[in-house]
Amino acid sequence: MPSQINYLDTRKSSNGSIYFELKNLTYFCGQSITGNIIIDLKEQYEGNLVVLCLEGIEELSHPSSKNQSGSVNRIVKTTKLIYDFSQCQPHNVIEPDTMKVSFEMEIPNDLSSQVNIFYDYENCFRINYYLCAYIIPRNPNQKPLQGIQRILIFQEKSIADAPIYKNLKYSPRYMLFLGLGSYSLKLYLKKSNFYPGENTMITIDYDFSQLEKEVNQIKIDMIGVISNNSNQQHTELNILSTECEISQIKGIEKKQIFIPVTCPLSTQGQFAKLQFFFQLTPILKNKTSYKLKSLNQDINIYPNQNYYQNIHMPQIKHPKPQSHKQITELTSSSSLLIDQKNNKDFQKFSDLQQEYLNYYEIEKNFST
Numbered sequence: 001m002p003s004q005i006n007y008l009d010t011r012k013s014s015n016g017s018i019y020f021e022l023k024n025l026t027y028f029c030g031q032s033i034t035g036n037i038i039i040d041l042k043e044q045y046e047g048n049l050v051v052l053c054l055e056g057i058e059e060l061s062h063p064s065s066k067n068q069s070g071s072v073n074r075i076v077k078t079t080k081l082i083y084d085f086s087q088c089q090p091h092n093v094i095e096p097d098t099m100k101v102s103f104e105m106e107i108p109n110d111l112s113s114q115v116n117i118f119y120d121y122e123n124c125f126r127i128n129y130y131l132c133a134y135i136i137p138r139n140p141n142q143k144p145l146q147g148i149q150r151i152l153i154f155q156e157k158s159i160a161d162a163p164i165y166k167n168l169k170y171s172p173r174y175m176l177f178l179g180l181g182s183y184s185l186k187l188y189l190k191k192s193n194f195y196p197g198e199n200t201m202i203t204i205d206y207d208f209s210q211l212e213k214e215v216n217q218i219k220i221d222m223i224g225v226i227s228n229n230s231n232q233q234h235t236e237l238n239i240l241s242t243e244c245e246i247s248q249i250k251g252i253e254k255k256q257i258f259i260p261v262t263c264p265l266s267t268q269g270q271f272a273k274l275q276f277f278f279q280l281t282p283i284l285k286n287k288t289s290y291k292l293k294s295l296n297q298d299i300n301i302y303p304n305q306n307y308y309q310n311i312h313m314p315q316i317k318h319p320k321p322q323s324h325k326q327i328t329e330l331t332s333s334s335s336l337l338i339d340q341k342n343n344k345d346f347q348k349f350s351d352l353q354q355e356y357l358n359y360y361e362i363e364k365n366f367s368t
Helices: 344-355 359-366
Strands: 004-006 016-022 026-028 032-041 045-061 071-084 097-106 115-118 124-137 145-154 164-170 183-189 199-207 215-228 234-245 250-258 272-284 295-301 328-330
Touching: 016 124, 016 145, 032 045, 032 124, 045 097, 045 145, 071 097, 183 272, 183 295, 199 215, 199 272, 215 250, 234 250
Parallel strands: 026 145, 097 328
Antiparallel strands: 004 016, 016 032, 032 097, 045 071, 045 124, 115 124, 124 145, 164 183, 183 199, 199 250, 215 234, 215 272, 272 295
C-alpha cells in the first residue's frame, strides 16, 4: 500500500516546514503509529532535537449553559525524542536540506474515542488527536519549527457479547380519570455493543390486554445522551426513529434496525461522556395527549475494523519538495543513540511543550 503523504504547516516560517508521511490516519488504542517526519529547511536553523508528540484536545461548550465559557482540556499523552542533530551537526546549526527520519510511537490503551458533535455554531463536544513534530531551537525565546497532522484514534471494544433482556411493567391506575389500566413491554437484543452501519434485529414482546386504550404502534428511538460530568446537565441526540405497527393486543414483533453510518461512538472524556439507549414507546391509536411510559435499554456504539472507511479526514496540502531533490535519510546508528532521560534540552521541552501547541490555530486549519 503506497504511503499517504499529508502536509500541514500551521506556523509559517521562512526557515522551512515539517510534515508527515503516514500510511493511514486512523488508529485504535494500543496500536503503533509508524511513518516518516519530513523536514524541509530553506535556511540554516539553530536547533538540535527532533521531538514527536501525540496530543489530544477535549472541548465542551454546552447549549444549556450559554452564559458560561466553554472548557478546553489539553491531553498530553506521549512525547518521544526522535533525533538529535547535535551529534552530527557542528555548533548545533542545521544546514538547509530536505531530510527524512522514521519513527514509531505506541498509542496508549486508555484514550477516549475521537468525537465531533456540534449542537449549533457555538456549542460542541469534541475530542481530537494530533501528531506534532518539533525542532527545538537553541534560542529559548524562539518558537520551535513545527508540523502538525490530525489523526483519528478510537477505543476498540469486542462487538460480540451476551444477549440482554429488558422488562417494563407499568400500571398507571392512579390516573383514574383516564382509566388506562396496565401494560407490559419486553425488549430482547442479541447483544449490547453495536457499530455504525450495522443491521440488527430487535424483538419486542408486548401485552396491552389490560390496557383500556388501544395501542396501534410502538415507536422505536435510538437516542444519544451527552452528559456534563460537572453539573449533570445533558443533551439528547436523536440518532434514529422508526415505528413498529401492531395488529394484536398481545404478541411478539421483530424489527430490523439499521444504525446510521454517521452515528458517533460511545466515549468518556474528562468533561463529558456520550452514551446511547434504545427507547420503546407505545402510541395510543387516537393520539391522545397522554404519553405512555417508555422502556429504555442502554447500548454501546464502538467502531469495527471498517469504520475508518466512512470517515473523511480534512487535510491541508503543502507543496511537495522538488522531485529531483534527493531526500537525506536520518538514521540513529549505534554512535547516535538518543538518551531521552538524560537530555536536558528534551526535559526542558517536556516542561514547556504545552506552550507550543496553539489549539485555536489547529482548529482553524482543520475545521470541517
